[in-house]
Amino acid sequence: MAYPRASEAPSIRSQDTRRSTITRGSNFHLDTFESKDFIVKDFVETLSENATSRRSAPASTQQAAFDPKPLIRTFEAALSRLGSLSEELTEQETDLSAAVRRAESQHNQTVSSLSRKLEEATDQFNRLENTLNGGIGDSPSTDAGGAVALQIGEKLEELERQRQRAVDTKDLIDYWIEVSEKGSLSRLEDKRRLGGDSKVQCAAIARQLLKMSHRLDPEGSSQMNGKRANATNGAQSKDMLGSNDNGTTNRTRVVIEKFLESLEKDLLDQFDDHYRRQNLNGMRDCAVAVRDFNDGSSVIGMFVNQHQFFIDKSQLVTEAVGGDAETWERIADADAEPPGVEPGLQALIDEIRLVVQEECFTIKRAFPFYEEVLTRFLQRVFQQSIQQRLELVLEKAESISTLAFLRTVQTSRSYISSMVEDLKSHGLTEHPEPATPQIVSFLDQQMEELFTPYLTGVAYIDREKKSLEYLYRALLFKFTMYHERRKKVTSASMLDRMAQRSRQFVDSTREAYFDKLDTADLPASQKAMLIRLAGIKPAESNGDKKAEIEVTEDDGQLEVPKAKKMLRWLAEGVGRGLELNGGGTETPKDVQALHQLLITHMGDIYIDSSLDWAVDMATSQESVTKVEPDLSFLPSLRISIQILHLLQTSVNTMLLPLALSNVTIRRDVEKMTTATISRLESKVSIILHKTLDVSLAWTARLLANQKKTDFKPKEEDADSAIGALQTPTCLSIFTFLSKVANLANTTLDGSNLSSFLSELALGLRSLLLEHLKKFPVSLLGGIILSKDVAKYEELVQGWKCDGTVWERQEGMKVVKDVANLFIISPEALRERLRGSGKGSEEVAELRKYVERREDVGSVGVQAVLSGL
Numbered sequence: 118m119a120y121p122r123a124s125e126a127p128s129i130r131s132q133d134t135r136r137s138t139i140t141r142g143s144n145f146h147l148d149t150f151e152s153k154d155f156i157v158k159d160f161v162e163t164l165s166e167n168a169t170s171r172r173s174a175p176a177s178t179q180q181a182a183f184d185p186k187p188l189i190r191t192f193e194a195a196l197s198r199l200g201s202l203s204e205e206l207t208e209q210e211t212d213l214s215a216a217v218r219r220a221e222s223q224h225n226q227t228v229s230s231l232s233r234k235l236e237e238a239t240d241q242f243n244r245l246e247n248t249l250n251g252g253i254g255d256s257p258s259t260d261a262g263g264a265v266a267l268q269i270g271e272k273l274e275e276l277e278r279q280r281q282r283a284v285d286t287k288d289l290i291d292y293w294i295e296v297s298e299k300g301s302l303s304r305l306e307d308k309r310r311l312g313g314d315s316k317v318q319c320a321a322i323a324r325q326l327l328k329m330s331h332r333l334d335p336e337g338s339s340q341m342n343g344k345r346a347n348a349t350n351g352a353q354s355k356d357m358l359g360s361n362d363n364g365t366t367n368r369t370r371v372v373i374e375k376f377l378e379s380l381e382k383d384l385l386d387q388f389d390d391h392y393r394r395q396n397l398n399g400m401r402d403c404a405v406a407v408r409d410f411n412d413g414s415s416v417i418g419m420f421v422n423q424h425q426f427f428i429d430k431s432q433l434v435t436e437a438v439g440g441d442a443e444t445w446e447r448i449a450d451a452d453a454e455p456p457g458v459e460p461g462l463q464a465l466i467d468e469i470r471l472v473v474q475e476e477c478f479t480i481k482r483a484f485p486f487y488e489e490v491l492t493r494f495l496q497r498v499f500q501q502s503i504q505q506r507l508e509l510v511l512e513k514a515e516s517i518s519t520l521a522f523l524r525t526v527q528t529s530r531s532y533i534s535s536m537v538e539d540l541k542s543h544g545l546t547e548h549p550e551p552a553t554p555q556i557v558s559f560l561d562q563q564m565e566e567l568f569t570p571y572l573t574g575v576a577y578i579d580r581e582k583k584s585l586e587y588l589y590r591a592l593l594f595k596f597t598m599y600h601e602r603r604k605k606v607t608s609a610s611m612l613d614r615m616a617q618r619s620r621q622f623v624d625s626t627r628e629a630y631f632d633k634l635d636t637a638d639l640p641a642s643q644k645a646m647l648i649r650l651a652g653i654k655p656a657e658s659n660g661d662k663k664a665e666i667e668v669t670e671d672d673g674q675l676e677v678p679k680a681k682k683m684l685r686w687l688a689e690g691v692g693r694g695l696e697l698n699g700g701g702t703e704t705p706k707d708v709q710a711l712h713q714l715l716i717t718h719m720g721d722i723y724i725d726s727s728l729d730w731a732v733d734m735a736t737s738q739e740s741v742t743k744v745e746p747d748l749s750f751l752p753s754l755r756i757s758i759q760i761l762h763l764l765q766t767s768v769n770t771m772l773l774p775l776a777l778s779n780v781t782i783r784r785d786v787e788k789m790t791t792a793t794i795s796r797l798e799s800k801v802s803i804i805l806h807k808t809l810d811v812s813l814a815w816t817a818r819l820l821a822n823q824k825k826t827d828f829k830p831k832e833e834d835a836d837s838a839i840g841a842l843q844t845p846t847c848l849s850i851f852t853f854l855s856k857v858a859n860l861a862n863t864t865l866d867g868s869n870l871s872s873f874l875s876e877l878a879l880g881l882r883s884l885l886l887e888h889l890k891k892f893p894v895s896l897l898g899g900i901i902l903s904k905d906v907a908k909y910e911e912l913v914q915g916w917k918c919d920g921t922v923w924e925r926q927e928g929m930k931v932v933k934d935v936a937n938l939f940i941i942s943p944e945a946l947r948e949r950l951r952g953s954g955k956g957s958e959e960v961a962e963l964r965k966y967v968e969r970r971e972d973v974g975s976v977g978v979q980a981v982l983s984g985l
Contacts, residue, residue, distance in 0.1 A: 292326060296326065319380060327370065449643065459529070478548075480546060499563040516642075518584075520584045520643075533567065578703075591647040593718065680719060683718065687771075695775070708772050719760070728800040728804065748856070816884055820884055823892065828895065843905050844905055858915070877916075903937070910929040943972075947981045947984065967982065
């Protein structure tokens, strides 16, 4: 096969963009291989294409023969070029390595040299420091050098002080000579006009001159001259000279004092001018100068007295207390939430909060003794602005009611306290840091002094007791009247006489209540509120100011909402006391006073009166024999128990913990609470026992109405007797005891209910067992009796007697067993009695029931009885 010549091969013109970056043939350099786009495969292909292009020939139809020589020559040239580039790269690498080694060696030498120089400098510094401090040096001369340097410095300072003192003394003598000889202080006036610190220096110089005048004119010199009237002429001449000197000294003192007064007045005027222009630096210079006169009290007084806040707010402080009548009525209403702080006082406190925070910046910049200025400013704010407004607000509240006064004290103190806390957290002159301990203590002191007249001693707790006592009396007025009238009127025999005595008692009670309100030191609005709370409506006929009082049965019943209202009022008073007094040492005493008030009204008056009424009702039913007893008093017992539980819980959770800090008071509170609860619980127990006695007594009367023919019906009545489910007596007992059980379920719960129903069931069982001994029972009557017993069992099965004696004694099983004795055959009777395993006493009891069988005279029953 013939290959075409190279000249006949087709020409390859197209090349890749990446390959064009590589130099054709063997003309390439190191930069060719440093490119990121270099690829070995592309490099080899480029060399091959270059060789192929050089041997390309015109195209022919015949395939050209492969000629490897151009490729060999191209690759040999490329290989030679690569070899030369490799040698060149090796030489460059060798040169760079040598240069790196030289640089490292030079760097190490430089570091060593610098380290030696640093150590030398450190040693020199240490030796110099030891020498200056007189410490351990290299030689004794270094110690001496340090001590000498210190001595020289101290002597220079001392000489400078002596020089300055001599200059000041010379100037002071010059000023004294001028004022004593010429009677003027022109040089000092010139110095005063220089500005800057010159006024401060003038004030110091003038005070020293004034001291000199006092020393040169001691008191009593004139009297001593008078005593020397008989002395020699020389002595008299000397006295006259002394008198002249004293006169000169007095004139000098007058000049100096006038200069000081003028200087102080000038400084105060300048301070006022700087203050109006808010030139804080000028204010500071004047304050420093005036500080030396009277500890700065005059400049502090000028700053505080002329402050725009006290000028603008003087009218707000003394203006009439705001708030409409509805707002004050809400404050006096014990059932309403207080609306908050009085608007005028609130506006004043808000303004003070902003003004004090803003003014602290001026005070700190204008006064070097800024804490003194701040305390004077705050003292003026509290003792004048806040106190005056607070007194007006409290006077208004006290004219409304005692409760309004207490609530206003609480809300006012709370709002002012929040302002004080804001000022503390703001920091005032230390902003943004918290206020200093001195300012914090001062704010707390001012806060306490505002409310000390209203909270110290027994002033607060007496008002709290007075408010609660009148509220409790008004709330329980009709309740108390109902029960007092019940005790006094129920003994009357005739209805008209009873009504007459009732009206007389109401009139007397009404007049006593109004007389007590009239004699009490209470505002008219509080008296009107108490009358409304008591439910008394004023009569409008004939202008009579008395009241018409209607007392109903409902007024004598306990109400849980009313008890909760009493506890809510008490809780408000306790919370208010904790907030105002902060839980201090007086808190246990206050708690004891409120506890006695609560026990008296809720325990002794409210609950006890209701329980006494229930006891009287239960006792009265014991004598009822002809009609079913009225147990309507029983549901009220549930409310009594609920309120009693509320009372006990409130004392244990609200009052007792607050008395823990005082062991004696805590024991008294516990003792009084325990005694009251025990007494009231004992009355509850008496009522329940009387209810049981009345219920069982009426059950016994119902059983006594049992007909003898009920359990021994005649033959002609047999069909109707069998058709009846129970006897009338059984049905009446079932109905009555169901009512009692329902009332018990309504009244009691838990173990109290179980115990009551258990006692009732035990009493019913005893009555039934005793009842069955009284009636002869036939076979048919035994069946009727079994139906009655089943009805009784159905009755007690619906009662909650779990875990009681009734359940442990197997309930009505013994009654069922007794009922079965009347219907079983003599043979079964014999087996029942012999196999029962009962003792002789129980067998004797069963014998009594067997003897009531109609066939007791038969041979079979007699055989059973004789066997017993």
